[in-house]
Amino acid sequence: MTPLRQQMVDAMQVRGLAVRTQQTYVDALARMAKYYGRSPAQLDAAQIEAYMLHLSKDLRRSFSTINQVSSASRFLFRHVLD
Template identity: 35%
Template sequence: MPTPIPSTPISPLRQRMIEDMNMRRFSQDTQRDYIRDVGRFATFLGRSPDTATAEDIRQFQVDQQESGVPVPTMNSIVSALRFLFTHTLDRPDLARRLVHIPFRQALHLEAF
């Protein structure tokens, strides 16, 4: 099912990401979550995510951790950004910079 057309214009990058997700038959819920998570990153940057550097990614993840973002949320953001960098932007070098926290490690960190 195609994504409904919003009443306000969207950026070409967001449109491309939506098209990439549609080609892979992502659910509407996954698409909504990925768009939200990439938006969170863009807000942190204060500019388009297609201008991000490896240091921007590192700083974002440090900020999220220091802000107390729960591990499942952090991992969801990592998935969204990996999709963006790998598929939409063809920047797998940046996707490799993202740190996914295994659930087992998350339990250990929370107990610490």
């Protein structure tokens, strides 16, 4: 487990997020990191939005999938990388 992932998991546990929510957030960020080939901590808001647009337009993912990426990214930047 990478140090960033461990920090994310620790922050979610401290805030009482459900285990399934933790897994969903970690998975969403891992997919985004794989898409860009780098850590989500190195991405800016425009790149995250572009990724969500890619999910919507190109891959035709549901709103809930896109919302997971949004929520996970928001959590990462507000509670882990602040």
